[in-house]
Amino acid sequence: MKYYLAVDIGASSGRHILAHMEDGRIVLEEVYRFYNGMEDKDGHKIWNAEKLFDDILEGMKKCKEIGKIPVTMGIDTWGVDFCLLDKDDKRIGDLVAYRDDRTAGMDEEVYKIVSEDELYERTGIQKAIFNTIYQLMALKTKEPEKLKEARTLLMVPDYFHFLLTGVRKQEYTNASTTQLLDAKTGEWDHELIKKLGFPDELFGELSMPGTVVGPLKREIAEKVGFDLKVVLPATHDTGSAVMSVPCTEENTLYISSGTWSLMGCELPKANCSKEAKNANFTNEGGYEKRYRFLKNIMGLWMIQSVKKEFEAGFDYPGKNKDDDYSFANLCDRAKEETIDSIVAANDGRFLNPESMVKEIQNACREGGMQVPVTPWEISRVIYRSLAKCYKETTEEIENITGKKFDSVNIVGGGSNAVYLNELTAAETGRAVNAGPGEATAIGNIGAQMLSNGVFTNLSEFRECVYQSFGVIRY
Secondary structure, three states: OOEEEEEEEOOOEEEEEEEEEEOOEEEEEEEEEEEOOOEEEOOEEEEOHHHHHHHHHHHHHHHHHOOOOEEEEEEEEOOOOEEEEOOOOOEOOOEEOOOOHHHOOHHHHHHOOOOHHHHHHHHOOOOOOOOHHHHHHHHHHHOHHHHHHOOEEEEHHHHHHHHHHOOOOEEHHHHHHHOOEOOOOOOEOHHHHHHOOOOHHHOOOEEOOOOEEEEOOHHHHHHHOOOOEEEOOOOEHHHHHHHOOOOOOOOEEEEEEOOOEEEEEEEOOOOOOHHHHHOOOEEEEOHHHOEEEEEEEOOOHHHHHHHHHHHOOOOOOOOOOOOOOOHHHHHHHHHHOOOOOOOOOOOHHHOOOOOHHHHHHHHHHHOOOOOOOOHHHHHHHHHHHHHHHHHHHHHHHHHHHOOOOOEEEEEOHHHHOHHHHHHHHHHHOOEEEEOOOOHHHHHHHHHHHHHOOOOOOHHHHHHHHHHHOOOEEO
């Protein structure tokens, strides 16, 4: 039996998931889970690269322990973050995290050279102050010696693939989050890179999902107890998640529902229109150079934040020591409430408030609405606000693309939120298909299986995803 290993690393945790084919279906097995989180070091927020790589190896050792040795593996993570290597392939400095404030004011530095409108026309990427382009401008402005010393730029998963194999590859889907790719060609925009004063040699040939990186380095193979081939998935986690959307029709929207809700559609060409820019849509790279035309919506970050606050002891009327703050219970209890208040879920005030509970209450108070006080009322406000965002985004996508969509496919952890799925169906007036929940890992594995000839094309893989995992229709 052939096993395939997906290492899926998010901002708060990572997992090793093995997959194999059984009776024509994909079967998953989680074999290892580990913590991840930003750390403070020397005035910056960083990722602990050494710990993360140790955990990658520990999960691989676990495969050996249980006697299920994968033939291939691939790593996916979030986008935008990167590291630089010097002439000896040594990392320069720490792996700085996207929430670090080094990018403050760097948008204005970029716009002195290229206007915001021109930047969107060229790259099709939505402005976010943590994008790679602004991180690089921070280096150029504040630590130019690091850029001068650098010979290679690798996004986070590319760096871990390099540590495993000794081979440097720059994968396309994650590279598209840098805001430095030409949206028309899907290649690095070298003219833009030179204009901005970034070293052009850092940006080499791009590799597509499914590309074989190489075997493990000898010392790594000896550590984990076996060898395999490292194969590039769509290394941007959303790119992998969208690969696993179990629909082969063109008239479906998707929501990759996790900490962020990423809502959009697949397009054969990037849409870099003024309408798309003004509505804050982005054109990220996907499998086979399909474009993920999507919008970032706040997502489950709000519910995750209030859950933490209530678990930490936030007080409210009628509080009971046995109250259950699990996501499932918050969702179920929210459905029983009657409060009609709604907030603008995508407002920047909810990005990182000192207290999410108080921020939601203040927004309701300022809007002259009923103020939620219990966890269940607050959860209802959040879920209804998200569903309204989904409705508005559906209308925007149809207006901008001129296409009509009759269904929404929700993948990722949020696909398990039954009440939110019901609200989304009601608000959008579209059929909602929910699942699979493990979308990112499945998409990661899909790229490996396609590379290995298990499936002949993306549609065949997506059909298998539909048959393999319990997709629920609302």
